Amino acid sequence: xxxxxxxVENLGKRYTLRHQGGNGAGYRRFSEELVDLxxxxxxxxxxxxxxxxxxxxxxxxxASADGDGSPLQPGDGQGVREDFWALKGVSFEVQQGDxxxxxxxxxxxxxxxxxxxxxxxxxxxxRVRLRGRVASLLEVxxxxxxxxxxRENVYLNGAVLGMSRAEIRRxxxxxxxxxxxxxxxxxxxxxxxxxxxxxxxxxxxxxxxxEILIVDEVLAVGDVEFQKKCLGKMKQVANGGRTVLFVxxxxxxxxxxxxxxxxxxxxxxxxxxxxxxAVSEYLARIRSVTExxxxxxxxxxxxxxxxxxGMELQTRNGDSSIRVGDSLDIILQIRDHQDCLGLECGxxxxxxxxxxxxxLQSAYNSAMEIPPSAATxxxxxxxxxxxxxxxxxxxxxxxxxxxxxxxADRVLSFDVxxxxxFGTGRTPSKGQGYLVLPAGWxxxx
Numbered sequence: 001x002x003x004x005x006x007x008v009e010n011l012g013k014r015y016t017l018r019h020q021g022g023n024g025a026g027y028r029r030f031s032e033e034l035v036d037l038x039x040x041x042x043x044x045x046x047x048x049x050x051x052x053x054x055x056x057x058x059x060x061x062x063a064s065a066d067g068d069g070s071p072l073q074p075g076d077g078q079g080v081r082e083d084f085w086a087l088k089g090v091s092f093e094v095q096q097g098d099x100x101x102x103x104x105x106x107x108x109x110x111x112x113x114x115x116x117x118x119x120x121x122x123x124x125x126x127r128v129r130l131r132g133r134v135a136s137l138l139e140v141x142x143x144x145x146x147x148x149x150x151r152e153n154v155y156l157n158g159a160v161l162g163m164s165r166a167e168i169r170r171x172x173x174x175x176x177x178x179x180x181x182x183x184x185x186x187x188x189x190x191x192x193x194x195x196x197x198x199x200x201x202x203x204x205x206x207x208x209x210x211e212i213l214i215v216d217e218v219l220a221v222g223d224v225e226f227q228k229k230c231l232g233k234m235k236q237v238a239n240g241g242r243t244v245l246f247v248x249x250x251x252x253x254x255x256x257x258x259x260x261x262x263x264x265x266x267x268x269x270x271x272x273x274x275x276x277x278a279v280s281e282y283l284a285r286i287r288s289v290t291e292x293x294x295x296x297x298x299x300x301x302x303x304x305x306x307x308x309x310g311m312e313l314q315t316r317n318g319d320s321s322i323r324v325g326d327s328l329d330i331i332l333q334i335r336d337h338q339d340c341l342g343l344e345c346g347x348x349x350x351x352x353x354x355x356x357x358x359x360l361q362s363a364y365n366s367a368m369e370i371p372p373s374a375a376t377x378x379x380x381x382x383x384x385x386x387x388x389x390x391x392x393x394x395x396x397x398x399x400x401x402x403x404x405x406x407x408a409d410r411v412l413s414f415d416v417x418x419x420x421x422f423g424t425g426r427t428p429s430k431g432q433g434y435l436v437l438p439a440g441w442x443x444x445x
Contacts, residue, residue: 003131004093005212005243006117011090011126013112013267017082086112090126090269092262096211099234099244101258101275103251103282108264110247114138114214117245132211132243135161137202146190150181150200153189157204171207178229179203199226206233213237214245224429231257251279252389256418276417283415306337306405308396309375311412323419324389324427324436328382330412332396335375340405343370346397347380349387350410357392357434363399386437387416390430 086109094100102110115121117128118136143157154175158168168175176182179199181192189197205213215234234257238244248254254261254275261278263270265285270278310333316326330347337343346361360380362368370376394412398405418427421436428436 002096004129005096005131006092006094006245007129008090008092008117009127009129011087011113011116011128012085012124013087013109013116013121014124015084015086017084018080085124085267087116087123087267090264090267092269092272094243094245094260094272096132096243097238097241098260099238099246099258100272101254101261101278102245102247102264103249103254103261103278104264107266109267110264111138111216112267113264113269114216114245114247118214130212133162133208134212134214135205135208135210136214136216137198137205138214138216144189144197144201147188149188150176150185150192153200154204157201158208161205161208161210163208175200175203175207178207178233180226195226202230202233206230206237210242212243212245216247217249227253228429251283251415252418255279279417306340306343306398307335308406308408308411309333309335311394311396313412313414322385322414323417324387325384325419325421328385328414330380330382330394332378332380333375334370334378334398335373337370337376338372338374340370340398340400341372342400343372343405344399345370345378345380346399348395348397350393350395351430351434352391352393354393357387361397385416386435388428388430388432388434388436389416389418391415 090109090113102113104110112121114136115138116123117130118134118138120136120138143160144153145156148156154172155165155168159165176185179196179202181196181200184192184196189200192200202215205215213234215230231253234244234246238257244257246254246258258275260272261275262272263278263282270281273281312331313322314329314331315322316328322328332345344361344363346359346363348356349358349360350356360382362370362378362380370378392414393410394414396408396411398407421427
């Protein structure tokens with residue numbers, strides 16, 4: 001088996017955090033800083049003559065030292081120091097030609113990992129082996145000089161990434177055309193919008209033809225059309241046998257672009273598995289924390305009351321992932337509705353902005369009645385989910401005699417992932433609408 005192009009062994013990155021003292025000692029006047037500056041040499045002299053003081057304090061009371069090696073005093077304003085491991089014990093390998101997605105919550109260590117792999121920051125422990133030229137796009141405008149024009153920054157950024165002048169000149173027209181900044185090419189980039197920045201930066205990095213391309217979430221800055229162009233370019237890079245590391249909160253992009261993925265949780269990495277398996281595991285972990293936030297919520301109005309005690313999703317495959325066209329069951333557990341004769345239930349599906357996409361109501365879709373009881377399980381069955389890939393939220397509404405007696409907003413969320421329902425390898429995106437509807441097409445001449 002060939003050697004992996006990326007090999008990470010027991011990688012760790014530690015930062016030292018300082019916390020200000022609760023007595024407000026961290027916020028000091030200028031006169032206090034001057035007095036402390038005068039006292040500091042005498043404290044060092046005192047410590048050198050009586051070394052047992054440092055030993056007693058260091059071992060018995062756990063005091064830490066300031067930058068010059070002297071122990072912290074109550075008035076030093078340094079506060080308490082704490083070691084924070086952004087990455088701990090991370091180990092994985094990536095083969096040439098793989099497209100690896102890295103997913104996790106905010107603060108999980110994704111960007112720190114990419115900075116270590118890009119040699120921007122040194123690891124605290126472990127080692128990384130990279131067998132090939134690396135191009136990385138981690139922050140908008142990295143390597144750009146604001147006073148230089150777009151044309152000049154293409155050459156500057158290309159040189160920073162390791163391209164020769166002849167190579168930049170050969171690919172210059174292609175880079176500019178991809179970035180769509182021809183009109184502003186001779187304008188200083190300080191006048192560029194963030195979208196123009198990222199388009200030009202990505203264009204330079206993507207045309208470097210590196211063996212390893214590392215891309216962070218900065219693509220979210222661009223518009224929808226440019227994001228599609230970037231994803232297409234990364235697919236082209238991957239199909240050319242090169243390796244891509246891709247960090248994104250867009251799980252659909254991870255599934256459609258990546259063949260492998262790993263999940264980071266508080267600096268600890270899971271195993272490298274298929275992108276679909278990693279996304280399913282990640283979504284299951286999120287839902288186990290958030291989907292039962294409605295437990296015990298008492299809804300009341302119109303003289304009646306009930307308790308929404310739980311909600312869950314069940315899919316055709318029995319896992320936590322939902323794909324376009326899959327069946328879906330939304331299950332509600334309610335109790336304490338003995339006095340709710342003729343109770344009706346409604347489920348509203350919304351997008352991330354709260355815009356209502358679909359409304360499912362028991363009174364409209366069936367003749368089912370929810371019997372008065374101490375506890376009831378209500379199941380809404382959707383034979384085929386017609387939604388385009390993306391994240392959606394569920395609101396629940398209860399009504400009696402046509403009047404609303406209780407509502408619970410955003411009590412459940414779910415992600416719809418890409419599925420080749422038409423057999424063409426393509427499906428609509430949210431920018432084109434919300435519904436995926438079967439249709440037959442014919443043409444006559």
